Amino acid sequence: KNEVEQSPQNLTAQEGEFITINCSYSVGISALHWLQQHPGGGIVSLFMLSSGKKKHGRLIATINIQEKHSSLHITASHPRDSAVYICAVRASGSRLTFGEGTQLTVNP
C-alpha cells in the first residue's frame, strides 16, 4: 500500500462545478503539499499545510491531522483548471513522498 493515496485517479467535470480531490496518508507528517502539474509538465506548488485550512482564489485546501486526510477543493471550476493535482507529504526532513496524482479535466 502506498504511503500516500489520492482519489479519484481521474475526474471529469463541467465548467462551474465544485471539485474535491482527496488525499490520505499512512505516516505521521510535519506538512502536506498540494501541487499542480500542467499539461506541458511543469509543476507548481499550490499549498503547504500543517493544520486547518488555506484558501487561494478559487482553491481551498484542508487537512485533518488526526484522520490523516486532506482535501483540495476547486470552486467554480474552469477549463484552465485542467491539470494533474499531486498530494505530497513530508514525514521528516525535507524529503517528500508523492501520491500518484489526480488527472482533472474540466469541460466547457
Next chain:
Amino acid sequence: DADVTQTPRNRITKTGKRIMLECSQTKGHDRMYWYRQDPGLGLQLIYYSFDVKDINKGEISDGYSVSRQAQAKFSLSLESAIPNQTALYFCATSDSSGGPDTQYFGPGTRLTVL
C-alpha cells in the same frame, strides 16, 4: 526569468550513452533535489543535496550519479543510459532557513532512451 532552470528540456539518446542533465537556480536555496516521473506513477526521489558538500541517495539512485558543483547547480548523470530510464526528470529546490520549506520545481527534462 525562471528561478529553477533545467537543460536540456528534451533529449533523445541511445542505450549505453552517458547523459548529463543540468539544473540551475537563482533562488539562493541550499537544498536541491532530482526526481523522475513515470506515466501513472508519483514522483520518485533520485538524489538530494542539502548543501554543496552533502549528497544523499533517494529511493531510486541506482544507475544515476549527481554532482553539486556550486550552491546554485546540481547535475544528474546517467553513466550508461538504458531504456527504462526514459522518463520526465524534475529538479527542485528548497530553503532550510526556517521558512515553510516549499519545494520549487524546474520545468522538467523529457528523456527518451532508445
